[in-house]
Amino acid sequence: MLEERTENLKPQVRQADPTLPNRIEPTMTWSIPRITTGAERRLLESMLDRNRAELVNTVRGLSEEDARRRLVASMTTPIGLLKHAAVAERIWFQHVLAGLLESECDGGTTPGDASFVVDDNETLAGVIAEFERASDRSRVIAAEFDLDDIRTHPRVGDVSLRFIYLLAIEDFARHAGHGDILREQIEHPAALSTDAPEQR
Numbered sequence: 001m002l003e004e005r006t007e008n009l010k011p012q013v014r015q016a017d018p019t020l021p022n023r024i025e026p027t028m029t030w031s032i033p034r035i036t037t038g039a040e041r042r043l044l045e046s047m048l049d050r051n052r053a054e055l056v057n058t059v060r061g062l063s064e065e066d067a068r069r070r071l072v073a074s075m076t077t078p079i080g081l082l083k084h085a086a087v088a089e090r091i092w093f094q095h096v097l098a099g100l101l102e103s104e105c106d107g108g109t110t111p112g113d114a115s116f117v118v119d120d121n122e123t124l125a126g127v128i129a130e131f132e133r134a135s136d137r138s139r140v141i142a143a144e145f146d147l148d149d150i151r152t153h154p155r156v157g158d159v160s161l162r163f164i165y166l167l168a169i170e171d172f173a174r175h176a177g178h179g180d181i182l183r184e185q186i187e188h189p190a191a192l193s194t195d196a197p198e199q200r
Contacts, residue, residue, distance in 0.1 A: 031057075041147055044165040045139075051172035052135050055085055056128055058179025062186070067124045071185045078182050079127050080116035081175045086131040087115035088171060092164050093138035096153050097145060107134065 035046035067079040094105040102109040147162040
């Protein structure tokens with residue numbers, strides 16, 4: 001785990017104009033970086049952990065129903081984003097880096113749309129715990145490797161631990177952004193149509 005934790009800021013909603021009481025301007029959540037200097041590995045690992053935390057924050061406090069809401073044409077849902085991230089952790093750290101067979105990994109490793117599927121009997125708390133377990137195992141596995149150690153991905157080819165860190169940082173940051181937008185749509189749907197700029 002990180003020596004220093006990020007300070008998570010809770011979602012806030014403010015009235016933009018007291019003369020327009022029905023107008024709501026949601027504000028995005030973010031965390032203040034606590035580790036901004038140091039060796040490359042320390043920065044990579046702290047940024048990855050920050051993005052992991054941000055992704056979890058996009059679903060915390062949602063109801064089970066809202067966590068499963070599909071607001072886009074793809075399979076993407078708030079809870080599905082977290083499920084997908086757990087699959088990514090297993091593929092890159094357990095399967096590729098540690099060399100485990102997919103059957104030996106501690107959960108699903110099927111990429112694509114299947115990685116977003118959440119069973120009806122699964123709960124949001126359970127999926128959060130699943131992702132956090134996968135993340136914990138990734139940290140343990142990565143600790144045994146140097147940044148320049150090379151492994152082979154079956155489709156991508158040779159990859160280093162440095163590349164895996166960078167890819168996971170990019171992937172989780174992108175999906176945390178998706179999660180922020182989905183949550184804004186869920187919690188403040190009126191804001192989507194009120195005073196929206198006209199498309200020409």
